[in-house]
Structure formats: C-alpha cells, structure tokens
Amino acid sequence: MHFYRILQPFRAITLDLDNTxxxxxxxxxxxxxxxxxxxxxxxxxxxxLQQKDYNRTRTLLKIVSPNIPHNANYLRWESLRITLLNAGLTKNLAESAADSATDIVIYWRNKINISFKTHNILSALSSKWPLIAITNGNANPNSCGLHKYFYDILRAGVDGRAKPHTDMYQLASKRLGLPCKNILHVGDDLNTDIKGAIFAGMQSCWINRYNHYINDYVTINKKFLPNFKISTLVSLTKFL
Structure with missing residues (x-):
C-alpha cells in the first residue's frame, strides 16, 4: 500500500468490476x-472476418458517435452491424447476425470465475461499509454471485455516461445519501476510475494488479493522483 495524498475517513466504497x-x-x-x-x-x-475488422469499425464509431460508448452492448452491436454491412451482408442478415454475435459475447463474458478469497474479501468489506459497483462494462454480477455484496450496481449507458464522466459517481452518492467526499472509489484504470472519482470529489484507490507505471499519467496532471495504491484487493481489509 502506497499513499500519494491524505486519506480522510470514508463511509462507503464504490468498486469497479472488470480487472478490479x-x-x-x-x-x-x-x-x-x-x-x-x-x-x-x-x-x-x-x-x-477477423477481430481486427471489428476493432477497426469500433474505433471509428467511437470517434464519429461519441455518445455510443456509454452503452457497451449497443456499441458492440452497432460495430458488428456496420462491419457486416461492409462485408456485403444485407441489412436484415447483418442485424440478425449482430444480434446473435452480441448474445454470444454476453454469454461468454459472464463466465467469470470468482475466487473464494475475493468472495471473502467482499463479504468482509460489505459487513462494514455499503458497497456500490460502478462499471463501464456489461458484466452481470448476478451470474457470478457478486450481486449479494452490493447495495447497488450502476452501469454505463443505463445509469449515466461512462467513467470518467461523473454521472454514476454522483448517482452512487445520491443513493447512499452521502457526500462524495465520504466515499472511496476503488478501480484499476487511472484514466477512467481514478480521474472520474476525482472529478466527482470522491477519494480514490488505484488497484494496480498488473504493475503499471503511474509516472506518465501523473506527469500530465498531478491533481489526478489517487489517495493511495494497492496491488491486491485484500489490502482494503486493513481498514476493517
């Protein structure tokens, strides 16, 4: 655990899902x-057809339609539809295939194996603080048994714009009945989780699971430093 700035007492925790x-x-x-x-x-x-074909369309779509990325499922569907149209499929065939391919992705991306250790950590944390999940992705915590630890689950597109926009952080604050300054957000992404939490006025914890370097990020603007950094989720139990 490494501290970059003073951590004030917090009364709730919001957590990213993917890679956190x-x-x-x-x-x-x-x-x-x-x-x-x-x-x-x-x-x-x-x-x-290759993954790179879909990725290319997805990247271009995010540029020309910046509001679409706020809904992960629709972004994928529309990127697939355009890719298939470009490959020569008719409108009906392209939309039908995009439907099925999106369903396949949702099915497999929810085959998440949560360790007993993570379950135990979340159980311990939720016994002391209300937890809210804030995700830009489309994972379903119900499918892997994580939902029982959360007071609420907020998803980009459904509950506001994607992080680092502050919509979901502010909604979490409202639903908890707490000011943002009394909430700690934990996430793996410096540019979405940490920056978004700081924009919203929350305290923040960067979980650096993959040994990324913070230097380039903070060189741009030191006000985006998290309050502290951890490498594993279990470190949060030190505050219990």
Whole structure:
C-alpha cells in the first residue's frame, strides 16, 4: 500500500468490476473469439472476418458517435452491424447476425470465475461499509454471485455516461445519501476510475494488479493522483 495524498475517513466504497475484482482479459478474449468464430460460419462473405475488422469499425464509431460508448452492448452491436454491412451482408442478415454475435459475447463474458478469497474479501468489506459497483462494462454480477455484496450496481449507458464522466459517481452518492467526499472509489484504470472519482470529489484507490507505471499519467496532471495504491484487493481489509 502506497499513499500519494491524505486519506480522510470514508463511509462507503464504490468498486469497479472488470480487472478490479477479477482478471477480465482472458474472459473478454474468449468471448470475442467465440463471436468471431460464429460469424465466420454464418455467411460465406464472413469466412475471412477477423477481430481486427471489428476493432477497426469500433474505433471509428467511437470517434464519429461519441455518445455510443456509454452503452457497451449497443456499441458492440452497432460495430458488428456496420462491419457486416461492409462485408456485403444485407441489412436484415447483418442485424440478425449482430444480434446473435452480441448474445454470444454476453454469454461468454459472464463466465467469470470468482475466487473464494475475493468472495471473502467482499463479504468482509460489505459487513462494514455499503458497497456500490460502478462499471463501464456489461458484466452481470448476478451470474457470478457478486450481486449479494452490493447495495447497488450502476452501469454505463443505463445509469449515466461512462467513467470518467461523473454521472454514476454522483448517482452512487445520491443513493447512499452521502457526500462524495465520504466515499472511496476503488478501480484499476487511472484514466477512467481514478480521474472520474476525482472529478466527482470522491477519494480514490488505484488497484494496480498488473504493475503499471503511474509516472506518465501523473506527469500530465498531478491533481489526478489517487489517495493511495494497492496491488491486491485484500489490502482494503486493513481498514476493517
């Protein structure tokens, strides 16, 4: 645990999900692989379709339609639809395939294996503080048994704009009945979780699961330093 600034007493915790409570990289890689495999078999025009084709469309769509990324499921669906139209499919075929491919991704990306240790940590934390999940992704905590630890679960697109916009942080504050300064946000992403929490006036904890360097981030603006850094979730139990 490394402190960058003074931590004031907090009365609730908000938590990111992906790559904060579990390693999301192999999960999403599997989901995307299954989706592309389905599409390659769906139509002869898609036989050589690759993940990079979808990624290229997704990147361009985020640029030309900046509001779409606030809903992860719709961003994926629309990116797939455009990719399939560009490959020569008719409107009906493209939309039907995008529906099925999106469903496949949602199915596989919720095959999350939560360790007993993480369950125990969240159980201990939720016994002392109300917890709210704040996620830009589309994981469903109900599918992996995480929902029972949370007072509420806020999702980008449904409950406001994606982090680092402050919508979900402010909504969490409202639902908890606490000012943002009395809430600690924990997340793995400096540019979304930490920056968003600071914009909202929350205190913040950066969980650096993958040994990233903070130097380039804080060189841009030192006001975006988190209150403290940890490398594993269990470190939070030191405050119990």
């Amino acid at each position: 409570l579990y390693n999301n990289h192999p999960i999403i890689n599997q989901a995307e692989s299954e989706s592309i495999s389905f599409l390659q078999k769906y139509h002869p025009a898609l036989l050589t």
